[in-house]
Amino acid sequence: MTEKSTAASDGAISSNHAQDLAINNTRFYRLFTRIALKTWGRLYKADGFCSPISRRMIVKTGPSVDLTEAATMKFISENTSIPVPKVHCSFIHKGRTYILMERIRGEEIPRAWKRLGEEGRAKMFAHLKQMIEEMRALKPPSGTGVRSCVGGSLYDSRFNRQENRFGPFTTIQEFHFWLRKEFRLADYPNPEKPSEEVRPELMHMETMQDGPWPSPVFTHADLNPCNILVRGDKIVAIIDWEFAGWYPHYWEYTSNWFGNRVRTEWQDALVQFLEPCTAAEFEMEKTRNKWWGEF
Template identity: 45%
Template sequence: MSDLTDQTNERKLESAAALSLSKPVNNTRFRRFLVLASIKIVKHFRRNNGVLNISSGICVKYGQLKTLAEASAMKFIGEHTSIPVPKTYCSFVHKGRTYIVMEMIRGDYMGRGWVYRTPESKARIHSQLRDMIAEMRRLVPTTSRIANVDGGILLDGRIMGPMQFGPFENTNEFHRYLRGGLHEHSSKYPEGVNELIDWHDGPWPAPPVFTHGDLSSLNILADGDKVVGIVDWETAGCIPPIGSIRQRCTSIRETCFGRKRLTNSWIQYPPRKLWRRFGKDTLGIAEPRSTLPKPTTTW
Protein backbone atom coordinates (compact mmCIF):
# COMPACT_ATOMS: atom_id res chain seq x y z
CA MET A 1 0.00 0.00 0.00
CA SER A 2 2.88 2.32 0.85
CA ASP A 3 4.56 1.69 -2.51
CA LEU A 4 1.31 2.46 -4.32
CA THR A 5 0.92 5.71 -2.37
CA ASP A 6 4.51 6.71 -3.16
CA GLN A 7 3.96 6.02 -6.86
CA THR A 8 0.75 8.07 -6.84
CA ASN A 9 2.48 10.99 -5.13
CA GLU A 10 5.35 10.81 -7.62
CA ARG A 11 2.91 10.95 -10.54
CA LYS A 12 1.16 13.96 -8.98
CA LEU A 13 4.46 15.79 -8.52
CA GLU A 14 5.58 15.00 -12.05
CA SER A 15 2.21 16.21 -13.36
CA ALA A 16 2.64 19.45 -11.42
CA ALA A 17 6.10 19.86 -12.93
CA ALA A 18 4.64 19.37 -16.39
CA LEU A 19 1.91 21.96 -15.75
CA SER A 20 4.52 24.54 -14.77
CA LEU A 21 5.41 24.97 -18.48
CA SER A 22 9.07 25.30 -17.47
CA LYS A 23 11.65 23.30 -19.40
CA PRO A 24 14.78 21.57 -18.06
CA VAL A 25 18.15 23.20 -18.66
CA ASN A 26 21.03 21.18 -20.19
CA ASN A 27 19.18 18.00 -19.30
CA THR A 28 21.37 15.17 -20.59
CA ARG A 29 21.62 11.60 -19.33
CA PHE A 30 25.29 12.08 -18.44
CA ARG A 31 24.60 15.23 -16.40
CA ARG A 32 21.72 13.58 -14.58
CA PHE A 33 23.95 10.64 -13.69
CA LEU A 34 26.72 12.91 -12.39
CA VAL A 35 24.33 14.98 -10.27
CA LEU A 36 22.49 12.04 -8.74
CA ALA A 37 25.72 10.15 -8.06
CA SER A 38 27.33 13.22 -6.48
CA ILE A 39 24.36 13.75 -4.17
CA LYS A 40 24.35 10.10 -3.14
CA ILE A 41 28.01 10.33 -2.12
CA VAL A 42 28.28 13.85 -0.72
CA LYS A 43 25.06 14.05 1.31
CA HIS A 44 26.49 11.71 3.96
CA PHE A 45 29.39 14.06 4.69
CA ARG A 46 27.88 17.54 4.42
CA ARG A 47 24.95 19.33 5.97
CA ASN A 48 21.98 19.39 3.67
CA ASN A 49 18.99 21.71 3.99
CA GLY A 50 17.82 21.23 0.43
CA VAL A 51 20.95 22.88 -0.96
CA LEU A 52 24.05 20.69 -1.16
CA ASN A 53 27.57 21.80 -2.10
CA ILE A 54 28.81 19.07 -4.43
CA SER A 55 32.10 20.64 -5.54
CA SER A 56 34.07 23.86 -5.36
CA GLY A 57 31.80 26.62 -6.60
CA ILE A 58 28.87 24.33 -7.51
CA CYS A 59 25.80 23.36 -5.50
CA VAL A 60 22.54 21.57 -6.19
CA LYS A 61 19.14 22.58 -4.88
CA TYR A 62 16.69 19.73 -4.89
CA GLY A 63 13.47 18.40 -3.42
CA GLN A 64 9.83 17.65 -4.10
CA LEU A 65 8.76 21.26 -3.58
CA LYS A 66 11.40 22.74 -5.88
CA THR A 67 10.41 23.69 -9.42
CA LEU A 68 12.03 24.12 -12.81
CA ALA A 69 10.56 27.62 -12.86
CA GLU A 70 13.17 28.72 -10.32
CA ALA A 71 15.95 27.78 -12.74
CA SER A 72 14.09 29.57 -15.54
CA ALA A 73 13.75 32.71 -13.40
CA MET A 74 17.47 32.80 -12.56
CA LYS A 75 18.37 32.22 -16.20
CA PHE A 76 15.99 34.99 -17.34
CA ILE A 77 17.31 37.50 -14.79
CA GLY A 78 20.92 36.56 -15.53
CA GLU A 79 20.44 37.10 -19.28
CA HIS A 80 18.44 40.34 -19.14
CA THR A 81 19.74 42.26 -16.12
CA SER A 82 22.92 42.98 -14.19
CA ILE A 83 21.38 41.56 -10.99
CA PRO A 84 23.79 39.01 -9.48
CA VAL A 85 22.11 35.59 -9.52
CA PRO A 86 23.56 32.08 -9.45
CA LYS A 87 24.41 30.75 -12.90
CA THR A 88 22.29 27.70 -13.74
CA TYR A 89 24.29 24.76 -15.11
CA CYS A 90 21.47 22.26 -15.47
CA SER A 91 18.02 21.40 -14.13
CA PHE A 92 15.76 18.39 -14.43
CA VAL A 93 13.02 16.36 -12.72
CA HIS A 94 13.75 12.80 -11.57
CA LYS A 95 11.25 10.61 -9.70
CA GLY A 96 9.14 13.53 -8.59
CA ARG A 97 12.05 15.64 -7.38
CA THR A 98 13.42 18.73 -9.08
CA TYR A 99 17.19 19.24 -9.25
CA ILE A 100 18.82 22.59 -10.01
CA VAL A 101 22.60 22.64 -10.37
CA MET A 102 23.93 26.16 -9.99
CA GLU A 103 26.83 28.37 -9.11
CA MET A 104 27.53 28.70 -5.41
CA ILE A 105 27.78 32.37 -4.49
CA ARG A 106 29.91 33.02 -1.44
CA GLY A 107 28.72 35.73 0.88
CA ASP A 108 26.92 36.47 4.12
CA TYR A 109 23.16 36.76 4.22
CA MET A 110 22.13 40.34 4.84
CA GLY A 111 20.60 39.72 8.24
CA ARG A 112 23.98 38.85 9.70
CA GLY A 113 25.48 41.86 11.43
CA TRP A 114 22.99 44.33 9.93
CA VAL A 115 22.39 46.10 13.26
CA TYR A 116 26.14 46.68 13.58
CA ARG A 117 26.54 48.33 10.18
CA THR A 118 27.15 52.06 10.01
CA PRO A 119 24.48 54.31 8.45
CA GLU A 120 26.81 54.78 5.47
CA SER A 121 27.13 51.01 5.00
CA LYS A 122 23.37 50.53 5.17
CA ALA A 123 22.83 53.35 2.68
CA ARG A 124 25.19 51.70 0.18
CA ILE A 125 23.33 48.40 0.49
CA HIS A 126 19.94 50.12 0.14
CA SER A 127 21.13 52.00 -2.94
CA GLN A 128 22.26 48.82 -4.69
CA LEU A 129 19.03 47.01 -3.90
CA ARG A 130 16.89 49.93 -5.11
CA ASP A 131 18.78 49.93 -8.41
CA MET A 132 18.36 46.16 -8.78
CA ILE A 133 14.64 46.28 -8.05
CA ALA A 134 14.16 49.19 -10.45
CA GLU A 135 16.03 47.27 -13.16
CA MET A 136 13.84 44.22 -12.59
CA ARG A 137 10.68 46.33 -12.76
CA ARG A 138 11.76 47.69 -16.16
CA LEU A 139 11.80 44.23 -17.70
CA VAL A 140 9.18 43.56 -20.34
CA PRO A 141 6.87 40.92 -18.80
CA THR A 142 7.39 37.45 -20.21
CA THR A 143 3.63 36.86 -20.15
CA SER A 144 0.40 38.85 -19.90
CA ARG A 145 -0.85 36.37 -17.31
CA ILE A 146 -0.28 36.39 -13.55
CA ALA A 147 2.14 33.49 -13.65
CA ASN A 148 5.71 32.32 -13.26
CA VAL A 149 8.39 33.39 -15.70
CA ASP A 150 7.33 30.68 -18.17
CA GLY A 151 3.62 31.44 -17.94
CA GLY A 152 2.88 28.51 -15.62
CA ILE A 153 1.83 27.93 -12.02
CA LEU A 154 3.12 30.06 -9.15
CA LEU A 155 4.61 28.75 -5.92
CA ASP A 156 4.26 30.41 -2.51
CA GLY A 157 3.75 28.62 0.79
CA ARG A 158 2.84 31.85 2.59
CA ILE A 159 -0.42 32.43 0.75
CA MET A 160 -3.48 30.83 2.30
CA GLY A 161 -4.38 27.71 0.36
CA PRO A 162 -2.30 25.37 -1.81
CA MET A 163 1.39 26.19 -2.24
CA GLN A 164 0.99 25.95 -6.02
CA PHE A 165 -1.68 28.08 -7.67
CA GLY A 166 -2.56 29.86 -10.88
CA PRO A 167 -1.79 30.92 -13.49
CA PHE A 168 -4.41 33.66 -13.79
CA GLU A 169 -5.54 35.36 -16.97
CA ASN A 170 -5.85 38.80 -15.39
CA THR A 171 -5.44 40.81 -12.20
CA ASN A 172 -9.09 40.53 -11.14
CA GLU A 173 -8.92 36.75 -11.33
CA PHE A 174 -5.76 36.79 -9.23
CA HIS A 175 -7.37 39.06 -6.63
CA ARG A 176 -10.46 36.88 -6.44
CA TYR A 177 -8.23 33.91 -5.64
CA LEU A 178 -6.51 35.84 -2.86
CA ARG A 179 -9.93 36.60 -1.36
CA GLY A 180 -10.83 32.92 -1.30
CA GLY A 181 -13.32 33.29 -4.14
CA LEU A 182 -15.30 36.17 -2.60
CA HIS A 183 -16.59 38.35 -5.43
CA GLU A 184 -19.85 39.90 -4.24
CA HIS A 185 -20.60 42.33 -1.43
CA SER A 186 -22.34 41.08 1.67
CA SER A 187 -23.50 42.69 4.89
CA LYS A 188 -22.24 39.58 6.69
CA TYR A 189 -18.61 40.35 5.93
CA PRO A 190 -16.45 42.01 8.61
CA GLU A 191 -15.63 45.69 8.30
CA GLY A 192 -13.26 46.38 5.43
CA VAL A 193 -13.95 43.31 3.28
CA ASN A 194 -16.38 45.04 0.92
CA GLU A 195 -13.94 47.95 0.56
CA LEU A 196 -11.20 45.45 -0.25
CA ILE A 197 -13.37 43.87 -2.95
CA ASP A 198 -14.04 47.30 -4.51
CA TRP A 199 -10.35 48.15 -4.49
CA HIS A 200 -9.34 44.75 -5.86
CA ASP A 201 -11.83 45.00 -8.71
CA GLY A 202 -9.92 47.86 -10.20
CA PRO A 203 -9.36 49.37 -12.51
CA TRP A 204 -5.84 47.94 -12.88
CA PRO A 205 -4.45 49.30 -16.16
CA ALA A 206 -0.81 48.54 -15.36
CA PRO A 207 0.54 45.24 -16.75
CA PRO A 208 2.14 42.61 -14.49
CA VAL A 209 5.71 43.23 -13.40
CA PHE A 210 8.42 40.69 -12.73
CA THR A 211 9.15 40.27 -9.04
CA HIS A 212 11.35 38.08 -6.87
CA GLY A 213 8.48 37.33 -4.51
CA ASP A 214 10.53 36.79 -1.34
CA LEU A 215 13.19 39.49 -1.21
CA SER A 216 14.05 39.24 2.47
CA SER A 217 17.44 39.70 4.09
CA LEU A 218 17.75 35.90 4.12
CA ASN A 219 17.84 35.83 0.31
CA ILE A 220 20.31 38.66 -0.23
CA LEU A 221 24.03 37.86 -0.01
CA ALA A 222 26.72 40.47 0.53
CA ASP A 223 30.48 40.69 0.71
CA GLY A 224 31.23 43.74 2.80
CA ASP A 225 29.11 46.58 1.43
CA LYS A 226 28.60 44.93 -1.95
CA VAL A 227 25.52 42.87 -2.80
CA VAL A 228 26.95 39.77 -4.49
CA GLY A 229 23.89 37.60 -4.89
CA ILE A 230 20.10 37.40 -4.89
CA VAL A 231 18.98 33.81 -4.29
CA ASP A 232 15.81 31.73 -3.78
CA TRP A 233 13.83 32.62 -6.91
CA GLU A 234 11.23 29.89 -6.40
CA THR A 235 8.42 32.39 -5.77
CA ALA A 236 9.37 34.67 -8.68
CA GLY A 237 6.87 35.55 -11.35
CA CYS A 238 4.88 38.21 -13.18
CA ILE A 239 2.32 39.70 -10.81
CA PRO A 240 0.45 43.03 -10.45
CA PRO A 241 2.41 46.15 -9.41
CA ILE A 242 3.13 47.23 -5.84
CA GLY A 243 -0.40 48.24 -4.88
CA SER A 244 -1.58 44.70 -5.53
CA ILE A 245 1.50 43.04 -4.10
CA ARG A 246 0.60 44.51 -0.72
CA GLN A 247 -2.58 42.44 -0.78
CA ARG A 248 -0.77 39.23 -1.68
CA CYS A 249 -1.06 38.22 1.99
CA THR A 250 2.63 37.40 2.27
CA SER A 251 5.08 38.48 4.89
CA ILE A 252 8.80 38.68 5.35
CA ARG A 253 8.18 38.82 9.11
CA GLU A 254 10.91 40.54 11.04
CA THR A 255 14.24 40.81 9.25
CA CYS A 256 17.36 42.44 10.52
CA PHE A 257 16.66 45.34 8.15
CA GLY A 258 14.31 46.65 10.83
CA ARG A 259 11.18 48.54 9.81
CA LYS A 260 12.64 50.47 6.90
CA ARG A 261 11.12 49.42 3.59
CA LEU A 262 12.62 49.75 0.14
CA THR A 263 10.38 51.17 -2.56
CA ASN A 264 8.57 48.35 -4.41
CA SER A 265 10.22 45.64 -2.35
CA TRP A 266 8.64 44.99 1.04
CA ILE A 267 5.16 43.63 1.59
CA GLN A 268 3.17 45.56 4.15
CA TYR A 269 0.29 43.33 5.24
CA PRO A 270 1.40 40.36 7.42
CA PRO A 271 -0.93 37.38 6.83
CA ARG A 272 -1.44 36.53 10.50
CA LYS A 273 -2.69 40.07 11.16
CA LEU A 274 -5.16 39.72 8.30
CA TRP A 275 -6.15 36.27 9.53
CA ARG A 276 -6.93 37.55 13.01
CA ARG A 277 -9.18 40.23 11.51
CA PHE A 278 -10.82 38.26 8.68
CA GLY A 279 -10.06 34.80 10.05
CA LYS A 280 -11.42 31.33 10.26
CA ASP A 281 -14.52 32.21 12.28
CA THR A 282 -15.75 34.79 9.78
CA LEU A 283 -14.57 33.69 6.34
CA GLY A 284 -13.67 30.05 6.96
CA ILE A 285 -10.01 30.39 6.01
CA ALA A 286 -7.16 28.55 7.70
CA GLU A 287 -4.31 30.25 9.51
CA PRO A 288 -1.55 31.05 6.99
CA ARG A 289 1.70 29.14 6.95
CA SER A 290 5.21 30.54 6.82
CA THR A 291 8.04 28.79 5.02
CA LEU A 292 10.93 31.15 5.58
CA PRO A 293 14.21 29.39 4.75
CA LYS A 294 16.78 28.78 7.44
CA PRO A 295 19.73 31.21 7.47
CA THR A 296 22.61 30.18 5.24
CA THR A 297 25.82 31.79 4.14
CA THR A 298 26.69 29.92 0.94
CA TRP A 299 24.81 28.90 -2.19
Protein backbone atom coordinates (compact mmCIF):
# COMPACT_ATOMS: atom_id res chain seq x y z
CA MET A 1 0.00 0.00 0.00
CA THR A 2 1.35 3.42 -0.86
CA GLU A 3 2.00 5.76 2.03
CA LYS A 4 -0.28 8.80 2.28
CA SER A 5 0.46 12.09 4.00
CA THR A 6 -1.78 13.60 6.64
CA ALA A 7 -3.69 16.68 5.62
CA ALA A 8 -3.75 18.59 8.89
CA SER A 9 -1.22 19.39 11.58
CA ASP A 10 -3.43 18.01 14.35
CA GLY A 11 -3.56 14.60 12.69
CA ALA A 12 -7.19 14.77 11.63
CA ILE A 13 -7.87 13.32 8.21
CA SER A 14 -9.53 15.77 5.84
CA SER A 15 -12.62 14.68 3.93
CA ASN A 16 -10.66 14.53 0.66
CA HIS A 17 -7.91 12.46 2.24
CA ALA A 18 -10.50 10.22 3.93
CA GLN A 19 -12.09 9.48 0.57
CA ASP A 20 -8.64 8.52 -0.72
CA LEU A 21 -8.67 5.69 1.84
CA ALA A 22 -11.99 4.31 0.60
CA ILE A 23 -11.89 0.88 -1.06
CA ASN A 24 -14.04 -0.02 -4.08
CA ASN A 25 -15.99 3.16 -3.48
CA THR A 26 -18.46 2.69 -6.34
CA ARG A 27 -22.12 3.61 -6.55
CA PHE A 28 -23.02 -0.09 -6.73
CA TYR A 29 -21.17 -1.01 -3.55
CA ARG A 30 -22.50 2.01 -1.66
CA LEU A 31 -26.11 1.19 -2.56
CA PHE A 32 -25.68 -2.54 -2.04
CA THR A 33 -24.18 -2.11 1.42
CA ARG A 34 -26.79 0.31 2.72
CA ILE A 35 -29.77 -1.57 1.26
CA ALA A 36 -28.46 -4.94 2.50
CA LEU A 37 -28.00 -3.49 5.98
CA LYS A 38 -31.62 -2.31 6.08
CA THR A 39 -33.05 -5.55 4.69
CA TRP A 40 -31.04 -8.74 5.14
CA GLY A 41 -29.24 -7.22 8.11
CA ARG A 42 -32.47 -7.35 10.11
CA LEU A 43 -32.41 -11.14 9.90
CA TYR A 44 -29.19 -11.36 11.90
CA LYS A 45 -28.16 -10.30 15.39
CA ALA A 46 -25.72 -7.40 15.43
CA ASP A 47 -22.53 -7.61 17.50
CA GLY A 48 -21.60 -4.09 18.53
CA PHE A 49 -20.88 -2.09 15.39
CA CYS A 50 -20.88 -5.25 13.24
CA SER A 51 -24.06 -6.42 11.50
CA PRO A 52 -24.07 -9.60 9.38
CA ILE A 53 -25.98 -9.32 6.12
CA SER A 54 -25.39 -12.91 4.99
CA ARG A 55 -23.44 -16.01 5.96
CA ARG A 56 -20.40 -14.62 4.14
CA MET A 57 -20.56 -10.85 4.58
CA ILE A 58 -20.75 -8.40 7.46
CA VAL A 59 -20.99 -4.61 7.67
CA LYS A 60 -19.21 -2.54 10.27
CA THR A 61 -20.56 0.96 10.81
CA GLY A 62 -20.86 3.33 13.72
CA PRO A 63 -19.84 6.74 15.06
CA SER A 64 -16.26 5.69 15.82
CA VAL A 65 -15.71 3.45 12.77
CA ASP A 66 -13.06 4.90 10.45
CA LEU A 67 -11.79 4.12 6.96
CA THR A 68 -8.36 3.57 8.49
CA GLU A 69 -9.49 0.21 9.84
CA ALA A 70 -10.35 -1.05 6.36
CA ALA A 71 -7.06 0.30 5.04
CA THR A 72 -5.25 -1.51 7.85
CA MET A 73 -6.83 -4.87 7.01
CA LYS A 74 -5.88 -4.34 3.38
CA PHE A 75 -2.33 -3.45 4.43
CA ILE A 76 -2.01 -6.59 6.55
CA SER A 77 -3.48 -8.86 3.86
CA GLU A 78 -1.12 -7.47 1.21
CA ASN A 79 2.03 -7.59 3.33
CA THR A 80 1.62 -10.66 5.57
CA SER A 81 -0.01 -14.08 5.61
CA ILE A 82 -2.05 -13.18 8.72
CA PRO A 83 -5.69 -14.13 8.11
CA VAL A 84 -7.92 -11.06 8.23
CA PRO A 85 -11.38 -10.40 6.80
CA LYS A 86 -11.30 -9.44 3.13
CA VAL A 87 -12.57 -5.89 2.63
CA HIS A 88 -15.10 -5.76 -0.21
CA CYS A 89 -15.58 -2.00 0.07
CA SER A 90 -15.34 0.93 2.45
CA PHE A 91 -16.82 4.39 2.09
CA ILE A 92 -18.33 7.38 3.87
CA HIS A 93 -21.99 8.26 3.40
CA LYS A 94 -23.46 11.33 5.13
CA GLY A 95 -20.55 11.46 7.54
CA ARG A 96 -20.81 7.80 8.53
CA THR A 97 -18.24 5.15 7.64
CA TYR A 98 -19.26 1.76 6.26
CA ILE A 99 -16.97 -1.26 5.87
CA LEU A 100 -18.32 -4.25 3.96
CA MET A 101 -16.12 -7.24 4.65
CA GLU A 102 -15.88 -10.99 4.71
CA ARG A 103 -17.65 -12.74 7.56
CA ILE A 104 -15.26 -15.41 8.80
CA ARG A 105 -16.85 -18.27 10.68
CA GLY A 106 -14.96 -19.38 13.73
CA GLU A 107 -15.07 -19.56 17.51
CA GLU A 108 -13.79 -16.80 19.74
CA ILE A 109 -11.05 -18.16 21.99
CA PRO A 110 -13.10 -17.96 25.24
CA ARG A 111 -15.73 -20.25 23.70
CA ALA A 112 -13.11 -22.67 22.40
CA TRP A 113 -10.87 -22.60 25.48
CA LYS A 114 -12.10 -25.71 27.29
CA ARG A 115 -12.61 -27.67 24.07
CA LEU A 116 -9.04 -27.02 22.95
CA GLY A 117 -7.41 -28.41 26.07
CA GLU A 118 -3.73 -27.89 26.84
CA GLU A 119 -2.45 -29.50 23.64
CA GLY A 120 -4.82 -27.58 21.40
CA ARG A 121 -4.07 -24.28 23.14
CA ALA A 122 -0.34 -24.87 22.76
CA LYS A 123 -0.77 -25.38 18.98
CA MET A 124 -2.99 -22.31 18.76
CA PHE A 125 -0.52 -20.10 20.62
CA ALA A 126 2.37 -21.36 18.48
CA HIS A 127 0.35 -20.44 15.38
CA LEU A 128 -0.48 -17.01 16.83
CA LYS A 129 3.16 -16.37 17.78
CA GLN A 130 4.24 -16.92 14.16
CA MET A 131 1.67 -14.37 13.00
CA ILE A 132 2.75 -11.74 15.52
CA GLU A 133 6.41 -12.24 14.63
CA GLU A 134 5.55 -11.78 10.96
CA MET A 135 3.68 -8.57 11.73
CA ARG A 136 6.52 -7.21 13.87
CA ALA A 137 8.95 -7.91 11.05
CA LEU A 138 7.22 -5.31 8.87
CA LYS A 139 9.54 -2.38 8.24
CA PRO A 140 8.16 1.10 8.93
CA PRO A 141 8.70 3.77 6.28
CA SER A 142 11.66 6.03 6.98
CA GLY A 143 10.92 8.61 9.65
CA THR A 144 7.83 6.85 10.95
CA GLY A 145 6.69 7.84 14.41
CA VAL A 146 3.52 6.66 16.12
CA ARG A 147 0.77 6.64 13.52
CA SER A 148 -1.58 4.50 11.45
CA CYS A 149 -0.47 2.34 8.53
CA VAL A 150 -1.44 5.18 6.17
CA GLY A 151 0.41 7.84 8.15
CA GLY A 152 -2.66 9.30 9.82
CA SER A 153 -4.34 9.44 13.20
CA LEU A 154 -5.01 6.54 15.57
CA TYR A 155 -7.93 5.38 17.69
CA ASP A 156 -8.25 3.59 21.02
CA SER A 157 -11.58 3.62 22.84
CA ARG A 158 -9.80 2.82 26.10
CA PHE A 159 -8.29 6.29 26.25
CA ASN A 160 -10.20 8.61 28.55
CA ARG A 161 -9.78 11.63 26.30
CA GLN A 162 -12.09 14.18 24.74
CA GLU A 163 -10.67 13.70 21.25
CA ASN A 164 -12.02 10.75 19.27
CA ARG A 165 -8.77 10.14 17.37
CA PHE A 166 -5.21 11.12 18.25
CA GLY A 167 -1.88 11.66 16.56
CA PRO A 168 -0.04 11.08 14.39
CA PHE A 169 3.16 11.70 16.37
CA THR A 170 6.50 12.43 14.74
CA THR A 171 8.43 10.55 17.42
CA ILE A 172 7.81 8.01 20.15
CA GLN A 173 8.85 10.64 22.69
CA GLU A 174 6.12 12.96 21.41
CA PHE A 175 3.59 10.13 21.85
CA HIS A 176 4.79 9.55 25.41
CA PHE A 177 4.45 13.26 26.22
CA TRP A 178 0.85 13.15 24.99
CA LEU A 179 0.15 9.99 27.00
CA ARG A 180 1.11 11.69 30.24
CA LYS A 181 -0.87 14.81 29.31
CA GLU A 182 2.26 16.93 28.88
CA PHE A 183 3.38 16.38 32.46
CA ARG A 184 6.95 17.31 33.39
CA LEU A 185 8.14 16.80 36.93
CA ALA A 186 10.35 19.89 36.64
CA ASP A 187 7.19 21.99 36.39
CA TYR A 188 6.29 20.99 39.96
CA PRO A 189 9.15 22.10 42.22
CA ASN A 190 6.97 21.88 45.35
CA PRO A 191 7.96 18.51 46.87
CA GLU A 192 4.50 18.09 48.35
CA LYS A 193 2.75 18.02 44.96
CA PRO A 194 3.62 15.40 43.82
CA SER A 195 4.79 14.06 47.16
CA GLU A 196 8.36 12.95 47.78
CA GLU A 197 7.13 9.34 47.97
CA VAL A 198 5.89 9.26 44.38
CA ARG A 199 8.50 11.49 42.76
CA PRO A 200 11.02 8.66 42.15
CA GLU A 201 8.51 6.56 40.18
CA LEU A 202 7.38 9.58 38.17
CA MET A 203 11.00 10.50 37.43
CA HIS A 204 11.75 6.93 36.33
CA MET A 205 8.74 6.97 34.00
CA GLU A 206 9.56 10.37 32.53
CA THR A 207 13.25 9.56 32.06
CA MET A 208 12.44 6.33 30.25
CA GLN A 209 9.71 7.84 28.10
CA ASP A 210 11.92 10.74 27.02
CA GLY A 211 14.96 8.57 26.38
CA PRO A 212 16.04 6.91 23.11
CA TRP A 213 13.72 4.30 21.56
CA PRO A 214 14.13 1.89 18.66
CA SER A 215 11.91 2.20 15.61
CA PRO A 216 8.20 1.49 16.13
CA VAL A 217 6.72 -1.87 15.18
CA PHE A 218 3.34 -2.60 13.67
CA THR A 219 0.93 -3.40 16.46
CA HIS A 220 -2.63 -4.73 16.64
CA ALA A 221 -3.02 -3.23 20.15
CA ASP A 222 -6.19 -5.15 21.04
CA LEU A 223 -5.34 -8.85 20.99
CA ASN A 224 -7.97 -9.79 23.52
CA PRO A 225 -9.23 -13.38 23.14
CA CYS A 226 -12.52 -12.29 21.57
CA ASN A 227 -10.65 -10.79 18.60
CA ILE A 228 -9.04 -14.10 17.64
CA LEU A 229 -11.17 -16.69 15.83
CA VAL A 230 -10.27 -20.36 15.73
CA ARG A 231 -11.52 -23.42 13.90
CA GLY A 232 -10.25 -26.62 15.46
CA ASP A 233 -6.88 -25.57 16.88
CA LYS A 234 -6.09 -23.29 13.94
CA ILE A 235 -6.48 -19.53 13.94
CA VAL A 236 -8.68 -18.53 11.01
CA ALA A 237 -8.83 -14.77 11.62
CA ILE A 238 -7.63 -11.87 13.69
CA ILE A 239 -10.32 -9.21 13.68
CA ASP A 240 -11.00 -5.66 14.96
CA TRP A 241 -7.99 -3.74 13.68
CA GLU A 242 -9.29 -0.28 14.62
CA PHE A 243 -6.58 0.25 17.29
CA ALA A 244 -3.70 -0.88 15.07
CA GLY A 245 -0.74 1.18 13.94
CA TRP A 246 2.97 1.81 14.37
CA TYR A 247 3.70 1.89 18.12
CA PRO A 248 6.68 1.45 20.50
CA HIS A 249 7.79 -2.17 20.68
CA TYR A 250 6.44 -2.67 24.21
CA TRP A 251 2.92 -1.46 23.37
CA GLU A 252 1.50 -4.78 22.13
CA TYR A 253 2.33 -6.48 25.41
CA THR A 254 1.45 -3.71 27.86
CA SER A 255 -1.75 -2.58 26.11
CA ASN A 256 -2.98 -6.16 26.19
CA TRP A 257 -1.83 -6.82 29.76
CA PHE A 258 -3.43 -3.69 31.22
CA GLY A 259 -6.42 -4.00 28.88
CA ASN A 260 -7.25 -7.50 30.15
CA ARG A 261 -7.16 -7.01 33.89
CA VAL A 262 -10.37 -8.96 34.34
CA ARG A 263 -9.01 -11.79 32.17
CA THR A 264 -6.13 -12.89 34.39
CA GLU A 265 -5.81 -16.23 32.59
CA TRP A 266 -5.30 -14.34 29.32
CA GLN A 267 -2.74 -12.06 30.96
CA ASP A 268 -0.76 -15.16 31.94
CA ALA A 269 -1.06 -16.53 28.40
CA LEU A 270 0.38 -13.42 26.71
CA VAL A 271 3.98 -14.64 27.10
CA GLN A 272 3.15 -17.65 24.94
CA PHE A 273 2.75 -15.52 21.82
CA LEU A 274 4.12 -12.06 22.66
CA GLU A 275 7.64 -11.03 23.56
CA PRO A 276 7.36 -9.55 27.07
CA CYS A 277 8.58 -6.04 27.63
CA THR A 278 11.42 -5.45 30.07
CA ALA A 279 10.73 -5.03 33.77
CA ALA A 280 11.68 -1.35 33.50
CA GLU A 281 9.26 -0.81 30.60
CA PHE A 282 6.49 -2.56 32.49
CA GLU A 283 7.07 -0.36 35.55
CA MET A 284 7.06 2.69 33.29
CA GLU A 285 3.64 1.74 31.92
CA LYS A 286 2.40 0.72 35.36
CA THR A 287 3.16 4.22 36.61
CA ARG A 288 1.56 5.88 33.60
CA ASN A 289 -1.59 3.81 34.03
CA LYS A 290 -1.67 4.66 37.72
CA TRP A 291 -1.68 8.41 37.11
CA TRP A 292 -2.99 8.81 33.55
CA GLY A 293 -4.50 5.41 32.96
CA GLU A 294 -7.24 4.57 30.54
CA PHE A 295 -8.02 1.11 31.84
